[in-house]
Amino acid sequence: MIFAVLALMLIAIGARYEQMLRCRRVPGNPDKAAITGQVARARRGQKIVMPLPARPGNIYGRGRYDSVLLAGSRQVPGCFVDPKLLTDRQHAEVSEQLAEIFDTEAFEIYTQLASRNKRRFVWVQREITNAQAKAVRALKNRAVGIEYEWRREYPNGGLAGTVIGFTNKNNESGGGLHTMLNRVLTPKDGKYVLKGDAMRRPFGVMAKLSVSPSDGRNAYLSLDVNIQQFLQHAVSESVQRYGAKWGTGVVVNPWTGDILAMCSAPTYDPNNYSRVPAEQMLNRAICCPFEPGSIYKPIIAAAAVQNNILNYQSRIYCENGVYHARRGGRISDHGHRYGMMSLWDIVVKSSNIGMAKVGEKLGNRNLWRLSRQWGFGEKTNVGLPGETGGIIRPLNRWDGYSLRRIPFGQEISTSALQLTMAFSAFANGGVLMRPRLVQTITDAHGRVVYQNPPARVRRVLSADVARQSLSVLQDVVERGTGKKCRLKNYTSWGKTGTAQIPGPQGYTDGAYTGSFIGGAPASNPAVVCLISIYWPDRHKGYYGGTVAAPYVKDVLQKTLTYLQVTPDRPEGQMAIRPR
Amino acid sequence: MRLAFIIIILTVIAVGLVHLRRREVIVRSEIQRLQVRHLALRREIWDRQLELGHLTTPRAIRSRAETMALNMSNEVPARPAPPEQGRW
Structure with missing residues (x-):
């Protein structure tokens, strides 16, 4: 009797199973959809998914x-x-x-x-x-x-x-x-999938569905929080004091291209991002191109020396303060009446006329080529979103004005980072480095999965020309326009820049970008720092030597002390002019 | 006699299977409990890590140093430059 009942049950189960299989085998069978739908619903009902959150990287x-x-x-x-x-x-x-x-x-x-x-x-x-x-x-x-x-x-x-x-x-x-x-x-979230009974009580694990x-991954940056604080404080203070629209600053290690600090002012607290206007979130060191002004002079002067067109002792007539170039407009030295001057002094005294004449000697094609060679007009590939490559107009749109304006930093736009990287080449012996912000990436267990080594872009100067150029820049601080960046215990170098801000109808009256870029110690540069202050109140001050140089000095002094760099100048002593 | 033997064997197997099933359910429930605990611990670690982050910011350290009236040294120690600054 028992065997008979068992046999009947087995037959019934077998028949049902066979029916299900047949339904699956025959395409277009109307029963199939209903049965598979029921099965799917049943399976869904059985499934209990427990999410396993994964943490975003630090x-x-x-x-x-x-x-x-x-x-x-x-x-x-x-x-x-x-x-x-x-x-x-x-x-x-x-x-x-x-x-x-x-x-x-x-x-x-x-x-x-x-x-x-x-x-x-x-x-x-x-x-x-x-x-x-x-x-x-x-x-x-x-x-x-x-x-x-x-x-x-x-x-x-x-x-x-x-x-x-x-x-x-x-x-x-x-x-x-x-x-x-x-x-x-x-991160990639996981899940733990369980089988549950009708009361949603788990009784088994669906291992294949569990993840x-x-x-x-965690990213380790080259940014140093202390140096960042020095820079951010300095830039904010200058912006506030001179009533500027904004300011930006960058500090790099010239040997590795490491960005030690990078800031914009006004800045914002990402903890409260929703209460801040969008323009305040801009990283102006890479997003906002501006005309560099006189900061650009040492680059063109060094490029001219490197290409054997001039040397730093070459003498150029500076037209006693006003130069009417043929098809090049009027160029002045803003009240200074310079006569014959060496290229060295042209950079130290920041003569526009001298640099216009350097441009004439180089020619449009060379100027364009050398500017591109120094990385202007293309992105530095730091990797941050929104980076600008700056603006260098196509060569066929250059004219006699361009030839004489670009050498002193007009008709060209650069980002603060581009300028800092270009000046790092003076400090490291002539190599243009790629800026590095992310040094290492590790997984959640601390294993290094990516290492970003320092990368050279190209050599732009020979070691000898780089050394000479650095001496010129050191002289700018000792007796030129950058005296406010003389440090107490270190020799330093740098260059001021005060550029007019272009508008739709030519240069805007009373609008300037005051910048200073400098580094120290001159004997073995450890850091290069740029601060640019955009559109300060002209009544409070707008020259690069006023609105930026003292703040670069402050950042350099604090940074070198913090990095424990050995002082290379006894207090108060003038650096020997290495001519 | 044979039938009784089969029934006993089947009963033993059934009891064994039920026991195994019970153990399995217990273990699975334990695994689930541990998963929940694991997640709670991970949450705690994330919390602690951030709290540590807040405590070790230069700003927080400075404010603590000021509160505790610690003497911060500003001397420049005579030490060679970092080794990575080699010349090209």
Whole structure:
């Protein structure tokens, strides 16, 4: 009897199984869709998915002894309610309980729940404390739950804010390093899939569907938080004091191309990105091209010497202060009446007429070629989004004006970073380096997965010409326009620049960019620093030697002390003029 | 006799299977509990890491040094330049 019953059951199961198989085999069978639909629904009902969140990667800067966290993420709890599971009376009860925990008005919560009582998910309070989350859990109410959300935090606040960028609440990057390293920092969330019974009690694991979480990778930058602070403080102070529209600054290690600091002022705190206007988030060191003005002179002078067109002792007549060039307009030395001068002195005294004549000797084609060779007109490939390559017009649009204006930094636009990298070539013996911001990328376990070595772009000067050029720039600080950048214990070098700001109708009256770029110690440069102040109030001061040089001095002095660079000049002593 | 023997064997197998199944469910539930604990610990680590980040910012260190009235040295020590600054 038992055997007969068992046999009948086996036959019934077998027949059902065969029917299912047949349904699957015959295409277009109407039963197939129904059965597979039922099966799929049943399987879906069985599946319990437990999300395993993975953390986005951190961004670290350099500190005095160790790395410093610049951007990191944590999960913060939030409280939600499923209003559909509650009656109207329960809405009121829950509202009172939650209001007590979150120290808010019960009426507000009740209004939220009552007005959305058809929904299955309503946020009551986001970003709550762990203690509050614990209190919510203690309510043991099925309709009230805790959901975690990612929050990106920037422990250093506004330090390097324009470089780092931000991510919004949906983990979407909002510029800066977050956009540059989006693929690196983005984690891959995992999931743990379980089989559950009708009561949603798990009884098995669906191992093939489960995925381990993979945290985002961490990026280690060349930015040094202390140097960044020196620079940011200096630039902000200058912008504030001289009522400028904005300012920017860069500090690099000329030997490796490491960007030690990069800032814009006004800056912003990525922790409060939503309250800041978009233009304040710009990294102006790479995004905003400006006419460099006299800062450009040493580059063209060095290029002329390098190409054996002139040497630093070559003498040029500077027309006693006013030069009417044939098809080149009027050029003046702003009240200075220079006669015959060496190329050395033309750079030291910053003579526009002298440099216009250097341009005449070089010719349009050479000027264009040399400017491009120094990296102007193309991106530095630092990797940050929104980088400008600056503006050098095509050669066929150059005329007699260009020939005489470009050598003293007009009719050409560059970014602050481009200029800093170009001047680094003077400091490192003539090599144009690629700027480096990201040094290393490690995985979540600290294993290095990517190392970014220093990269040379090309040699632009011979070591000898670079040394001579550095001596000229040292003389600018000793007896030229950059006296305000003389340091106490170190020999330094640099160049001032005061450029007019072009508008739609030619140069804007009273609008200038005051810049200074310098480095120290001159005997073995450790750092190069540029500060540019855009459109300062002309009544307060606008010359590069006024609005930028003292601040570059401040940054250099602090940075060299911080880096423990050996002083190379006894206090008060003039550096020997290495002519 | 043979039938009784088969029934006993089948019963033993069934009991064994039920026991195994029970153990499996217990282990799976333990795994799930550990997963939840693991996630909670990871959350705690992320929290601590950020708190440490907040505490070790130069700004925080400076403010602590000021509060504790520590003497910060500004002397320039005589030490050679970092080794990476070689000449090309």
